[in-house]
Amino acid sequence: MTHDHDLVLRPTAAQTEAALNPPAGRTGGDLVVETLAALGATTVFGLPGQHALALFDAVRRSDLRHVCLRVENNAGFAADAYGRITGEAAPLLLSTGPGALTSLPALQEAAAASAPVLAICSQVPAAGLGGGRRGHLHELPDQAASFRGVVKSVHTVRAPSQIPSAIEAAWKSALSAPHGPVWVEIPQDVLLAPASIPVVTGGDAFPEELPPRPELTAVAADLLSRARRPAIIAGGGVVRADASGKLRQLAERLDAPVVTTPGGKGAFPWTHPLSLRSWLEDRHTTDFLEDADVLLVVGSGLGELSSNYHTFRPRGRIVQIEADLGKLESNHPALGIHADARLALQALLETVEERRDETAPGRVRDLLAKVADRIAAQELTVEQDVLAAVREALPADSPSFWDMTILAYWAWSAFDAEGPNLLHSAQGAGGLGYAFPAALGAAVADPTRPVLAVSGDGGALYSVAELATARQHGLDVTWLIVDDGGYGILREYMTQAFGETTATELTRPDFVALAESFGVPAVRTSPEALAADLAAALDTPGPSVVVLPAVLRMFAATHLG
Helix, strand or coil, X not given: CCCHHHCXXXXXXXXXXXXXXXXXXXXXXXXXXXXXXXXXXXXXXXXXXXXXXXXXXXXXXXXXXXXXXXXXXHHHHHHHHHHHHHCCCEEEEECCCHHHHHCHHHHHHHHHHCCCEEEEEXXXXXXXXXXXXXXXXXCCCCHHHHCCCCCCCEEECCCHHHHHHHHHHHHHHXXXXXXXXXXXEEEHHHHHCECXXXXXXXXXXXXXXXXXXXXXXXXXXXXXXXXXXXXXXXXXXXXXXXXXXXXXXXXXXXXXXXXXXXXXXXXXXXXXXXXXXXXXXXXXHXXXXXXXXXXXXXXXXXXXXXXXXXCCCCCCEEEEEECCHHHCCCCCCCEEEECCHHXXXXXXXXXXXXXXXXXXXXXXXXXXXXXXXXXXXCCCHHXXXXXXXXXXXXXXXXXXXXXXXXXXXXXXXXXXXXXXXXXXXCCCCCCCCCHHHHHHHHHHHCCCCCEEEEEEHHHHHHHCCHHHHHHHHCCCEEEEEEECCECHHHHHHHHHHHCCCCCCECCCCCHHHHHHHCCXXXXXXXXXXXXXXXXXXXXXXXXXXXXXXXXXXXXXXXXXX
């Protein structure tokens, strides 16, 4: 008697021949490369280092494209963006100790934003694992311990035969909802060791699904069907699950207004009659959401930014759909549904009853008018004009990547992303230097459309070395640098809190001359000329820099009173 679980796929004659007679000269590094290729990887990011040389030598002899950035953290940001754009696990190759540790901020951002990054790092020789102090270069007592609090899973390899299974397990972990970064470390001597096992030709690249519990979606559908004033908060989980279409169907079936979080930008059409847009940092929006008798939160943990800095006090019932179990009901009691957003929304669409509310579009218009009046009263014309110029210049299908700079804070609330998975920022972890290297990763992922990066002068100095990478690989990225002479947002925060600033004013280079020294064309612009200059740069293939000297201001916060 044969059971389904007894059945195995039999190798072809060619596979059997290749297995019996593997090519000579292969190492553990080749097993890494073969496994990545078998799982579907085509591109790797990262910098070589002494303990990882066998890995990079194997990449050289493979068909994988290697994009070598200048700083490990920037390589991590590039891999993060590649994963966001493609939905694939982006291999990030690192070397032991300082190189590995330099990638930590990028991996924290990938974790916060649920970007699938497969970090593969070398280690000291296997005899040095386990906390012994043998004095190896780059040695740490427990390298993986530095990453366990950041990544989804850690996989340590101790023999060449473990490499394919460890990488396959990490790959599936990175791509299982919620997506995120994972960590694989392989000792130097294992990477150098002769590979006696057959060439890796296949692997299970399919992640585990995370469907909702049907009894929970049945209750949620009943609540939403009977609601008088339903509303929806759409977070980054909607974008990552490619569930924007299902979100729109559900909102229209319920006549439920929708607001998107910074991570959920583009998940719902900006000009839709039910769109509250993204003004979560506004008391009028907070009041509107508090008044909902049933609030559906999809793919958001209702964290600091999404709750108007934790001033949100809902009075109605919350239904929360979230793939990250740690975020479920972490801030507000709810009917918590642990599930992938796409699968959960599909389940609701199959069971929810249609409801009509002719007042919903009018209530949305009234809310947006209140927000517009509040901003207009603050005389922030230059800021709004600059943001409008960026939107005018950027092609509708081009992705943009934003650093932690004042213009990005405006974009979270006031920028029409034109669609899902097109606007990305470092708001997950909030580190500087994200925009430009991330934009490079996006340009690698899809070279058919120009990519925009937006930084302040402070953040630009974190990643200016990657102008060399952009030039070397001819990547079609336009970098807008808003030069206000310092850390502009920190300048505002410190002035508001203490009346004066500390360490926010910066000596900075001539960014135009600096870019040109890398062979990258650059132009200095003004708010009036920005739309034309930025459009011209985006229309010209290859890297370019546009520098805007301007001191921009933030709109007034509504959570401080």
